[in-house]
Amino acid sequence: MRTAYSNLIDGWFAAGEEQPARACVDLAVQQGVWEQPLQRDRDHVDGLTAQPLPDPGQFWFVHHLERHFAEISAEIRAVLGGVDDPVRPTVEDDWLLRAGSWQQAYLFREGEWQEDVCARLPVTQAILAEIPEMTTLSPGVILLSRLAPGTHIMPHCGSTNAVLRVHLPIIPAEGASIRVGTETSTWEEGRCLVFDDSFEHEVWHRGEEDRVVLIMDVLHPGVDAAHRAALLANRPTVQQRVTAFLRDRGLAEVRVVDGRLQCTADGSTAHKVGRYLDVLGVPGVRVSADGSWRPFRAGVGD
Amino acid sequence: MTVPTPRERPLRQFGRLLSGHLAKNRTVPLQDLATSILRDPSGGRGWIIPAINASIRARVALTSARDRSVAILGNQPPVRDDDVPHARLSVLCPSRQRPGGxxxxxxxxxxxATHPERIEVLCYVDSDDPAVARYRKMLDGRLVTGLDRVVLQVGEPIGLPxxxxxLAAAATGDLLAMANDDQVYVQRGWDLALDRRVQELSASHADGVFCMYFDADQYPEGSADFPIVTRAWFEGLGYFSPEMFQQWQAERWIFDIARRLDRLYPIAGVRVDHLHFQDYTAPFDATYQRHRITREKSLADHALYIRADVDRERAAQVLRGLIDRTASPATVTGPKEDTMAMSVEDTGVEPGDGPLTGTRGYILQTARRHYANLIDAWHYGGRPADAWACAELAVAQGVWxxxxQRAREYIPGLEARPLHDAGTFWFTALLEQRYPEIRAEIESVLNRPDDPVQRTTDDNALILAGDWKQAHLFRDGAWQEDVARHFPVTRAILDGIPEVTTFSPGVITVSRVVPGTHIMAHCGPTNATLRIHLPLIVPPGVWIRVADEKLTWEEGRCLVFDDSFEHEVGHEGDTDRIVLILDTLHPDLAGQHSQRLLQRRLTTEEQMVAFLRDGGFAEVRREGDDLVFEPEPALRDLILRYMENTGVTGAELRGDAVRWHRPAGAELG
Structure with a gap:
């Protein structure tokens, strides 16, 4: 229900139709889908303290990060804009972008360090590795986020209230601001900002230079042990990813044969694709990136 | 479309257009350039088109005078007038903004013409044509032509086909000729050449089924233009032009059918000029630009033409049947009048009532999809009051x-009624007449070991209780051979109804609902189609609710409803309910919408490519009894890396469990 409503509301916001979006929010709250109109996460955990901007001082790792800020900042600044700058235009969050440009580089996700990015940020990685809340016990991601002047990220809510988001501003940039719930704040170089991204938030950059922030996720401190275990277990393992790969595609089996990957289909997929091949009267096909295909001939390798 | 860079100077653009006087330079980009100037003559470009048109007129005046003198000099000896019967000729000529043409x-x-008094010309002019008054004035009796009659039909802009x-529906001639307002008849006595050809062909073809064209050797090998068909052809086929194309595949369609029948005949030596801007024989004007063949459109049409091969073969078979029946002295029966009427009724909605285009239309379509999912979720969760609140909010916001009536794809302006009178569709009478045969055949297949009517996978999410079995005989514009082969009689009957086959945007499905089933309240995906139920076996205790009306089926009596309205099905009886479901385009739909809907149908090839690409596969092939898939490189490398990380060489999915292969044969999880 929350997902269906979120899609609808996001759709209106994405179209710049704020009024219909708010009307849908009000109806959803009236129907008991969410408790309050400004906190609309899809996976909501009941009973957690709901504060748009919790006090950063209560988290030990905030002090740790601020203490090491100079090293982190120096390393990141050195990498930015270089020939192998890993910060690239966002693909997954692109739809939130009303105007401007949003670039990201993931250091950590789904429980794993992302080696290609981390290789360029060894100091930062080492400092973060000392914070289990953000790594081994993190349900979320660590990423570098760069916003160009003129950017507007539309109002949206994160997926769950069980996770808090920590921003370490590397280049805060004058004129950039973030609204969380009803409160608007700005970034301050080297000073962590902690917010609950299940609250509706929106970002503008009306300044003149790129804004760069290191973003980290941590569990909400109110999440109990059982729930924490469940959330962490939800991080997909390699086995789960392989399983999902098979299941999503209707495959029965995958195996490595002479360094090549071969998959066989399950019954219904085999029936469907088998029928395609029968209709076309070919023993197999190859498709190209442009969508064209040609018959596969036995014995012709690539 | 290629638009010239704004920096290109007008003089240079003029130069490029001038170069089109040489045939080798008449390229698509050149036409694109003319189009762009016609649409936007600003930037000092206003003089270019008039200038180029003047040059074209001058050239045409020179060359056509030469060509005509050649044509007249090369004329065959005049046919003796009384040698041949004079066929009555109907010339079908749509026109737009060219009363002069x-x-x-x-x-x-x-x-x-030697005998113009046997020629009738029927003209179709769009009601929104700025020149409509001039057409009326010109054709309202004052124009003395010597022709039998010139009929002006003013109607909705429905497109050429x-x-x-x-026009064909209104024609009274023995022969129907496709025409355009940019043709010029230049050869005296052309009509006697036509008569002579008809006489010859009628002698050898008693059925009168054939197709001709004027041929003065101007066409490349294997091509032709402006077909002339006989009345027997037109009535046998039931239509003159296919309507599914956006552009010019109509002639090609007719000629292709004629070739399949081996009934395509040139009328040799007769020249009819066709003045066309593509050939630099007509000025560039707004009408050409309106109908211009864009590459996108022509590619889409080409693809559709290829994939509609089966429909042309069917058409050829219909005519072949007519030819065969004439050869043997059996009588011809069937609802031909009604088949003809179908093409004529497909006229259309008011201009401006089309789907919203651009951003607003896109936003609404997106909102419809999201709202529909949301409302479905409430229904599925058993909370109809909440579903209703959302539906009312959606209506208040202008979504529907x-x-x-909550179609995900919603075309405003179509007549919106939950139930339609089955009697307004000619083919419901045919279905009801043939109901005993259809029922007998389907009944004989049900419960056999190879019964294709099996649990639905498509509509699984709609079943609150019970079981719903389906088999699609037809979908994506094609018969589904693995199902349809079980139902040859039904298929043959339905093949005679283009509205539910050739021109169907949807499916033909045998639907079987078992006792105890409850299909939740839901709306169909589009209001562009209507759904026809031919109830085959209807036990007591079954019902369907469409919007506010709850009703039940009656065996052998068609029910026509708009399934974009909320509907719900229940079965409180004791034996299975069997219905044959058919889809047809909403009768208010104009040509353009129906073309778009028909083009959305996917061929087998397209479905296969979509499946492989969605799954990230580069290749699939048979190996023994198995189908082997190879992922495309990026996905392959990712999965290989996962497997390397965990040291497995393979994984097998067995229901919910996974079996891992390790090099040493050890197993995990």
Whole structure:
């Protein structure tokens, strides 16, 4: 229900139709889908303290990060804009972008360090590795986020209230601001900002230079042990990813044969694709990136 | 479309257009350039088109005078007038913004025909044509042409193919000729050449089924233009022009059918000029630009033409049947009148009532999809009051017009009624007449070991209780051979109804609902189609609710409803309910919408490519009994890396469990 409503509301916001979006929010709250109109996460955990901007001082790792800020900042600044700058235009969050440009580089996700990015940020990685809340016990991601002047990220809510988001501003940039719930704040170089991204938030950059922030996720401190275990277990393992790969595609089996990957289909997929091949009267096909295909001939390798 | 860079100077653009006087330079980018100037003559470009048109007129005046003298000198000896019967000829000519062109055509025909009094010209002019008053004035009796009659039909802008059909329906001739207002008849006595050819062909083809064209060697090998068909052809086929194309596949379609029948005949030596801007024989004007063949459109049409091969073969078979029946002395029966009427009725909605385009339309379509999912979720969760609240909010926000009609794809302006009178569709009478055969065949297949009617996978999410079995005989514009082969009689009957096959945007499905089933309240995906139920076996205790009306089926009596309205099905009886489901385009849909809907149908190839690409596969092939898939490189590398990380060489999915292969044979999880 929350997902269906979120899609609808996001759709209106994405179209710049704020009024219909708010009307849908009000109806959803009236129907008991969410408790309050400004906190609309899809996976909501009941009973957690709901504060748009919790006090950063209560988290030990905030002090740790601020203490090491100079090293982190120096390393990141050195990498930015270089020939192998890993910060690239966002693909997954692109739809939130009303105007401007949003670039990201993931250091950590789904429980794993992302080696290609981390290789360029060894100091930062080492400092973060000392914070289990953000790594081994993190349900979320660590990423570098760069916003160009003129950017507007539309109002949206994160997926769950069980996770808090920590921003370490590397280049805060004058004129950039973030609204969380009803409160608007700005970034301050080297000073962590902690917010609950299940609250509706929106970002503008009306300044003149790129804004760069290191973003980290941590569990909400109110999440109990059982729930924490469940959330962490939800991080997909390699086995789960392989399983999902098979299941999503209707495959029965995958195996490595002479360094090549071969998959066989399950019954219904085999029936469907088998029928395609029968209709076309070919023993197999190859498709190209442009969508064209040609018959596969036995014995012709690539 | 290629638009010239704004920096290119007008003089240079003029130069490029001038170069089109040489045939080798007449490229698509050149036409694109002319289009762009016609649409936006600003930036000092206003003089270019008039100048280029003047040059074209001058050239045409020179060359056509030469060509005509050659044509007249090369004329065959005149046919003796009383040698041949004079066929009555109907010339079907849609026209737009060119009363002058039409006058030129009429005068040229009247002036060169030996017997103009047996020619009728039927003109279709769009009601929104700025020149409509001039057409009326010109054709309202004052124009003395010597032709038998010139009929002006003013109607909705339905596009050329539908206009040809509308004119064909009103035609009274023995022969129907496709025409355009940019043709000029230049050869005296052309009509006697036509008569002579008809006489010859009628002698050898008693059925009268054939197709001709004027051929003065101007066409490349294997090509032709402007077909002339006989009345037997037109009535046998039931339509003059196919309507599914956006552009010019109509002639090609007719000629292709004629070739399949081996009934395509040139009328040799007769020249009809076709003045066309593509050939630099007509000025560039707004009408050409309106109908211009863009590459996108022509590719889409080409693809559709290829994939509609089966439909042309069917058409050829219909005519072949007519030919065979004439050869043997059996009588011809069947609802031909009604089949013809179909093409004519497909005229259309008011201009401006089309789907919203651009951003607003896109936003609404997106909102419809999200709202529909949300409302479905409430229904599925058993909370209809909450579903209703959402539907009402959606209507208040302008997403739909009625809370009970919630199609994800919604075309505003179509008549919106939950139930339609089955009697307004000619083919419901045919279905009801043939109901015993259809029922007998389907009944005989049910419960056999190879019964294709199996649990639905498509509509699984709609079943609150019970079981719903389906088999699609037809979908994506094609018969599904693995199912349809079980139902040859039904298929043959339905093949005679283009509205539910050739021109169907949807499916033909045998639907079987078992006792105890409850299919939740839901709306169909689009209001562009209507759904027809031919109830085959209806036990007591079954019902369907469409919007506010709850009703039940009656065996052998068609029910026509708009499934974009909320509907719900229940079965409280004791034995299975069997219905044959058919889809047809909403009768208010104009040509353009129906073309778009028909083009959305996917061929097997397209479905296969979509499946492989969605799954990230580069290749699939048979190996023994198995189908082997190879992922595309990026996905392959990712999965290989996962497997390397965990040291496995393979994984097998067995229901919910996974079996891992390790090099040493050890197993995990």
């Amino acid at each position: 039409l006058r030129r055509l009429l005068r040229s025909m009247a002036g060169t 539908a206009a040809w059909n509308a 017009e009625h809370p009970l």
